[in-house]
Amino acid sequence: MPLSRLSSPFLAGTNRVTLQMLQLLAALIPAIIAIVYFFGPSVLITMTLAVVVALLAEAILLRLRNRPLKPFLTDGSAVVTAVLLAIALPPLAPWWLTVTGILFAIIFAKHLYGGLGYNPFNPAMVAYVLLLISFPLEMTTWLPVANLSEHPLDISSAFQFIFNGQLTSSIDTVSGATPLDAMKTQIGLHQIPAYIFQQPVFGLWGGKGWEWINLWLAVGGVFLLYRRVISWHIPVAMLIGLSTISLVTWLIAPELTGSPLFHLISGGTMLGAFFIATDPVTASTTVKGKIVFGAGVGLLTYIIRVWGGYPDGVAFAVLIMNMLVPLIDYYTQPKVYGAVKR
Amino acid sequence: MTQKLGSFPGGLKLNGQKKRSTQVAIRKMPLSKKLILPLQQHIGEASIPIVSVGDKVLKGQKIAKAEGHVSVALHAPSSGTIIAIDEQPIPHPSGLSALCISIETDGEDQWIKRQPIKDFTEHTEHEIRQLIRDAGIVGLGGAGFPSFIKLNPGVHHHVETLIINGVECEPYITCDDMIMRERAEGILDGIEIMCYALHVKNCVIAIEDNKPEAISALELALGARPHLKETNVVVIPTRYPTGSEKQLIQVVTGKQVPTGGLPIDIGIVSHNVGTTYAIARSIKHGEPLISRIVTVTGREVEHAGNFETLFGTPMHELLEFCGTKRQPEEPFILGGPMMGYNLSGDHLPVTKTANCIIVGVDDGAKASTPLPCIRCGECATACPVSLLPQQLYWHSRAKDLDKAKEYNLFDCIECGCCSYVCPSEIPLVHYFRFAKTEIMNQQQEHAKADIARIRHENRLARLELEQQEKELRQQQRKAALAATQAAKVKQAAELPTEPQTTDSQETQ
Numbered sequence: 003m004p005l006s007r008l009s010s011p012f013l014a015g016t017n018r019v020t021l022q023m024l025q026l027l028a029a030l031i032p033a034i035i036a037i038v039y040f041f042g043p044s045v046l047i048t049m050t051l052a053v054v055v056a057l058l059a060e061a062i063l064l065r066l067r068n069r070p071l072k073p074f075l076t077d078g079s080a081v082v083t084a085v086l087l088a089i090a091l092p093p094l095a096p097w098w099l100t101v102t103g104i105l106f107a108i109i110f111a112k113h114l115y116g117g118l119g120y121n122p123f124n125p126a127m128v129a130y131v132l133l134l135i136s137f138p139l140e141m142t143t144w145l146p147v148a149n150l151s152e153h154p155l156d157i158s159s160a161f162q163f164i165f166n167g168q169l170t171s172s173i174d175t176v177s178g179a180t181p182l183d184a185m186k187t188q189i190g191l192h193q194i195p196a197y198i199f200q201q202p203v204f205g206l207w208g209g210k211g212w213e214w215i216n217l218w219l220a221v222g223g224v225f226l227l228y229r230r231v232i233s234w235h236i237p238v239a240m241l242i243g244l245s246t247i248s249l250v251t252w253l254i255a256p257e258l259t260g261s262p263l264f265h266l267i268s269g270g271t272m273l274g275a276f277f278i279a280t281d282p283v284t285a286s287t288t289v290k291g292k293i294v295f296g297a298g299v300g301l302l303t304y305i306i307r308v309w310g311g312y313p314d315g316v317a318f319a320v321l322i323m324n325m326l327v328p329l330i331d332y333y334t335q336p337k338v339y340g341a342v343k344r
Numbered sequence: 345m346t347q348k349l350g351s352f353p354g355g356l357k358l359n360g361q362k363k364r365s366t367q368v369a370i371r372k373m374p375l376s377k378k379l380i381l382p383l384q385q386h387i388g389e390a391s392i393p394i395v396s397v398g399d400k401v402l403k404g405q406k407i408a409k410a411e412g413h414v415s416v417a418l419h420a421p422s423s424g425t426i427i428a429i430d431e432q433p434i435p436h437p438s439g440l441s442a443l444c445i446s447i448e449t450d451g452e453d454q455w456i457k458r459q460p461i462k463d464f465t466e467h468t469e470h471e472i473r474q475l476i477r478d479a480g481i482v483g484l485g486g487a488g489f490p491s492f493i494k495l496n497p498g499v500h501h502h503v504e505t506l507i508i509n510g511v512e513c514e515p516y517i518t519c520d521d522m523i524m525r526e527r528a529e530g531i532l533d534g535i536e537i538m539c540y541a542l543h544v545k546n547c548v549i550a551i552e553d554n555k556p557e558a559i560s561a562l563e564l565a566l567g568a569r570p571h572l573k574e575t576n577v578v579v580i581p582t583r584y585p586t587g588s589e590k591q592l593i594q595v596v597t598g599k600q601v602p603t604g605g606l607p608i609d610i611g612i613v614s615h616n617v618g619t620t621y622a623i624a625r626s627i628k629h630g631e632p633l634i635s636r637i638v639t640v641t642g643r644e645v646e647h648a649g650n651f652e653t654l655f656g657t658p659m660h661e662l663l664e665f666c667g668t669k670r671q672p673e674e675p676f677i678l679g680g681p682m683m684g685y686n687l688s689g690d691h692l693p694v695t696k697t698a699n700c701i702i703v704g705v706d707d708g709a710k711a712s713t714p715l716p717c718i719r720c721g722e723c724a725t726a727c728p729v730s731l732l733p734q735q736l737y738w739h740s741r742a743k744d745l746d747k748a749k750e751y752n753l754f755d756c757i758e759c760g761c762c763s764y765v766c767p768s769e770i771p772l773v774h775y776f777r778f779a780k781t782e783i784m785n786q787q788q789e790h791a792k793a794d795i796a797r798i799r800h801e802n803r804l805a806r807l808e809l810e811q812q813e814k815e816l817r818q819q820q821r822k823a824a825l826a827a828t829q830a831a832k833v834k835q836a837a838e839l840p841t842e843p844q845t846t847d848s849q850e851t852q
Contacts, residue, residue, distance in 0.1 A: 013681045014764060
């Protein structure tokens with residue numbers, strides 16, 4: 003057997019980029035099932051559309067950039083971006099919203115920076131923020147979970163709505179506020195959180211449905227930790243950062259904010275902690291840096307949620323911290339063996 | 345004795361693959377017809393031949409002497425005739441050639457008169473070191489640093505602990521394991537000599553816990569030497585690269601060797617078990633270093649094992665002796681699969697640092713186009729020196745060598761852990777070796793440029809000095825001329841009839 007490598011080491015471990023991406027997708031399956039359960043099967047349509055468009059865009063861009071197709075189409079990164087964006091989008095997002103987001107993610111956020119490994123910002127979050135700023139109405143139109151349980155939305159009517167913008171089933175309304183949105187608006191109207199929680203959009207500890215989706219995302223995250231696809235530093239730092247600041251404000255002014263638990267299991271918290279902020283390409287890479295990065299995402303998420311203009315802040319928080327990564331990495335270098343103590 | 349062990353960050357748990365070559369005792373490799381002995385089998389200056397073509401030599405006869413301080417002697421591994429002193433291919437990753445002495449053996453294997461030393465304490469430490477140097481002993485763990493230097497504590501240092509390195513953390517290699525199993529007495533003899541030379545009592549024999557036979561062999565031998573009460577076998581967890589000197593020191597003592605420093609700066613000296621045994625042979629039996637144990641193993645080796653091999657034996661003979669499916673000129677690995685290098689020449693000789701030959705690794709790295717770095721940080725997690733390999737990779741790839749140096753490129757021990765764990769299959773160590781070589785070349789260029797610049801400046805200064813001296817002479821001459829002219833004028837005034845021809849002769 004001729005030696006395949008020019009120089010040592012001649013042994014190689016079994017870890018591969020594609021393997022990591024596949025495990026990440028596997029970890030999302032329970033949460034996707036939960037989304038289908040609470041918001042209907044439309045997410046599956048959005049996801050399929052997103053994956054197809056992402057792979058097409060990736061192939062075209064690779065061709066334009068004279069890069070080999072096979073290794074990069076099979077690395078799984080485009081699929082991961084597509085699936086993450088699909089999960090973050092509202093269930094009944096019109097097809098053009100998904101397509102715009104994916105094209106922007108793959109073309110601008112990924113390939114214009116040099117493709118896999120070179121993008122400073124998380125592509126899915128760049129796309130999400132672009133859509134949120136450009137199409138605020140479509141991006142905040144969430145199906146009310148309560149109504150859905152009475153009038154389940156079947157796949158064909160979801161299909162109709164996504165591609166034609168018409169609703170065939172008997173659902174009265176498709177515009178419902180998300181729990182985070184509701185909390186924010188009601189607090190703005192000087193309502194007390196405990197009272198706000200009486201509304202049908204809320205469940206046991208957080209938003210109805212949302213709390214379970216977040217829990218299943220956390221379960222997927224634990225699987226990733228167990229498989230060593232991600233390390234504990236970023237998720238733990240982010241969750242601690244978020245709980246600490248929300249606990250402090252909640253203790254000082256309970257009438258102004260939801261409980262720490264509410265923040266932990268609402269909106270994009272768990273998706274952000276385990277699947278977005280841990281994106282290796284755009285996150286900090288040193289051990290100390292990961293902790294700073296994660297804590298920063300947690301703090302910013304809360305600040306944007308409570309004092310910012312948008313109901314959820316995970317996407318913005320991740321992008322802002324992405325910007326700081328080179329700085330964080332530079333100042334958190336580990337001490338090398340034998341370094342003279344200062 | 346239980347001792348609290350330290351540890352180092354990162355590292356790998358590797359499949360040892362050692363069983364294959366430890367099933368049979370150490371065997372003797374048959375004498376080869378021709379032995380090729382490179383003059384440089386150690387770190388430092390190459391040895392200088394003291395024989396000529398046509399000379400008859402005996403086994404153990406010195407054929408090359410040490411040159412300069414960092415150098416050792418070289419000996420004939422068997423009796424025979426010197427047939428050539430010329431350039432021959434040597435085992436080197438770049439396939440270089442170097443000056444070698446070739447011996448045609450006569451099959452008699454006749455020893456030169458040996459001078460065993462019964463009681464080494466009758467000699468001074470300095471004499472012991474000289475004997476070890478004359479015996480051509482270098483570190484047999486793979487580096488090949490002259491051992492006598494590491495047996496000299498010098499006047500400024502006090503050695504607290506001697507560490508005997510029997511870790512052998514690289515997969516496949518078992519020569520140290522086998523020498524510990526079979527020659528524990530010799531190793532202890534070596535330790536006694538080393539402790540004497542270093543003025544040290546405390547000695548630690550460090551062995552990984554995957555070598556129970558070696559551990560019990562040494563403990564048994566130690567039990568019979570109550571006077572070595574401060575020598576202990578320390579069993580350490582199996583983890584790559586514990587056998588690396590700095591990492592081993594960290595595990596055994598918890599201390600770190602300062603960057604740019606030597607282990608002796610923190611009171612530690614470490615030697616490999618094979619070296620320790622060789623030192624015992626040289627002092628107690630008067631035998632110079634003429635052979636070593638070589639592990640021959642790998643998926644394609646039929647009779648894997650350890651072979652006592654004379655230096656200069658062509659590697660292909662060793663491989664044929666073990667039976668391999670290897671085709672002529674097919675590459676094989678010299679050293680371990682993590683830090684060794686691949687060779688393909690058939691007539692490369694076994695040298696002092698050749699510890700292992702592997703033909704066919706299981707679960708070897710496949711040829712593949714690396715994906716881009718996804719910054720996952722696995723390399724940093726695996727790095728035993730706490731470097732940031734991915735940053736080093738960016739800077740090495742961009743040839744931003746100053747940045748690479750800033751990220752402590754030269755602290756990299758090239759253990760290969762980062763390349764091993766990389767999910768994008770980037771040959772990181774390859775980039776680091778490249779960057780190191782580039783920087784060293786640059787430094788050499790700088791040094792050359794500095795010399796040239798200094799010479800140029802000296803020349804300018806010299807020219808200027810000459811110019812000044814010239815001007816000074818001219819001035820003096822002019823002054824003298826003016827004086828003489830003044831005198832002449834004076835004279836002329838006194839004697840107006842004198843013709844004025846002397847003027848044109850004097851001015852240039």
